[in-house]
Amino acid sequence: MMEGIPLIDTHCHLDFAGNAAELAAAYAACGGALSGTCDPRDFDRVCAMLAPYAPRVRVGLGLHPWWVADGTCGEGEVALFERLAPAAPLISEVGLDFQPRRADTRDAQIEAFERVCVAAACPSAEFPRRIMSIHSSAAAACVLDVLERTGCLDACICIFHWFSGSQEELTRAIDAGCLFSVNERMLKTKRGRAYARAIPKDRLLIETDFPGKPGTTALVVDVAPRLARTMSLLAEARGDDERLLASAIAAASKRLLLS
Secondary structure, three states, X not given: OEOOXXXXXXXXXXXXXXXXXXXXXXXXXXXXXXXXXXXXXXXXXXXXXXXXXXXXXXXXXXXXXXXXXOXXXXXXXXXXXXXXXXXXXXXXXXXXXXXHHHHHHHHXXXXXXXXXXXXXXXXXXXXXXXXXXXXXXXXXHHHHHHHHHHOHHHHOEEEEEOOOOOHHHHHHHHHOOOEEEEOOOHHHOHHHHHHHHHOOHHHXXXXXXXXXXXXXXXXXXXXXXXXXXXXXXXXHXXXXXXXXXXXXXXXXXXXXXXX
């Protein structure tokens, strides 16, 4: 928490940590978190594990493109995602990754992502508009194409996590009404800072993408400082007053957390 301003992490992976419950408690204390899964088989387990920290910590139903690309998630997992989606208000982490080492799985990724988006775009009485946190690496145009043709841009609150596409793709995503979560590593690059300036203030969120990989033992004391550093770097990149920017982002993040 930044002197009374809650800091909410809109993209992290608490289930990657061996001390996930401790991390969740730390996030709940400083503001909250939207924690994504990468495999739909983990969703129910992680929901149960982090239930004591709801609603400040929310768990997303995910189907990560890396897991699709390496065969960890196949037809059975996509079908499971479709069955679980009606009960999931948060979809995270999903998307496409066409970097060279995964480019040969492009078609399989697109097929899986299309099905994810169709399921996410189907409203329910309980969750009329889902939140979707999206991975896009060398694939922003294709991601936007899929979001458009499945109706997700209208049906969901679409958040690009760690946007790294072209300036033209960024403009298209802004025009489409998407939000953008930025992290410390993104803001340490020249292009990341330029994008942070170009994104309208009311579309900005902060994230950590923390912990970085499964099996990590993460330090609880790192939670609040990571978020605070990200906010400071974002304000510096934009030339904004840090407290005013933090207050605006906190209000937008809280609406997501409690929606």
